[in-house]
Amino acid sequence: MRIALVILLSAVVGALLAGPWIDWPLREGYVGVVLMIGAALVLRRHWQRRADTRGDEPGEPEREVWHGLASTSLIGAQIATTLFLAGPGIALHSPQAHQLGQTTWMLIAGAIVSWFILHRREVQRDERDRAIVTQASRVSGHVLVVLVVVLAVTLGFTPPQRLAPMSHVFLAHLLLLTLVISSLVNHALQLWGYRRDAQPGVDVA
Amino acid sequence: MSAPIGNHLRRLRFDHSEMTQDALARAAGVTRQTVIALEAGRYAPSLELAFRLARVFGKRVDEVFFWREDDAGA
DSSP: OHHHHHHHHHHHHHHHHHSSSSOOSSOHHHHHHHHHHHHHHHHHHHHHHHHHHTSOOOOHHHHHHHHHHHHHHHHHHHHHHHHHHHOTTOOTTSHHHHHHHHHHHHHHHHHHHHHHHHOOSOOOOOHHHHHHHHHHHHHHHHHHHHHHHHHHHHHHHSOHHHHTTOOHHHHHHHHHHHHHHHHHHHHHHHHHHHHHHHSOOOOOO | OOOSEEEOHHHHHHHTTTOOHHHHHHHHTSOHHHHHHHHTTOOOOOHHHHHHHHHHTTOOHHHHEEEOHHHHTO
């Protein structure tokens, strides 16, 4: 539930940054960076409070996955919304494409800065972390293969007259979105693995 | 669903001067979250980790871990 909520909230923010619905006081990319840094600071304080009071804060690897999930969802939604609004004919040197590029790169910079905010120096991964990553990577790899095959077959069987309006910028970003979806699946499955392990267990002793 | 391997880690920690989960994690070279998952019966350790945990308490592996008959299917 929490995983879906983070994906949804981040995607909504990404869509709002890409759409014309809000007149932001700054460029969309800067707004995204401010939001990401703000969220990272709030989250860092929240996890520290959980560590001090309940002792059930997520470990460093899990924190990185939460960060990856939110960042990927936000950036993916921003790209998808821009493509949807601009249409398949989006040209390389058009205002929409320039805004897409600038905003995306600013959001990537915001993701890097917020990662440093959440990152702690002592990073410890153990066999459980590696097992969770392996399991998630296997499934997300399959998802990526299916998405690429579906896209390739669809493009291959689409009549040329229907493909003609699609610019190479549009098609390139469609391919990027398959990576984004695969990455989202990867992050979500890792977090599901951590959540499963953290559930109250049976009496073992 | 719980792991088919149970353990006495929580009791052993308390028997060893109420060792904290963090101290056990450091001694065994894992994260505290993994110790929590082990104690909750949610994670079955590798053979290597099982030996490392047993060594922390000076016990044999079979004195720390046990096979849950309910899950054995036998």
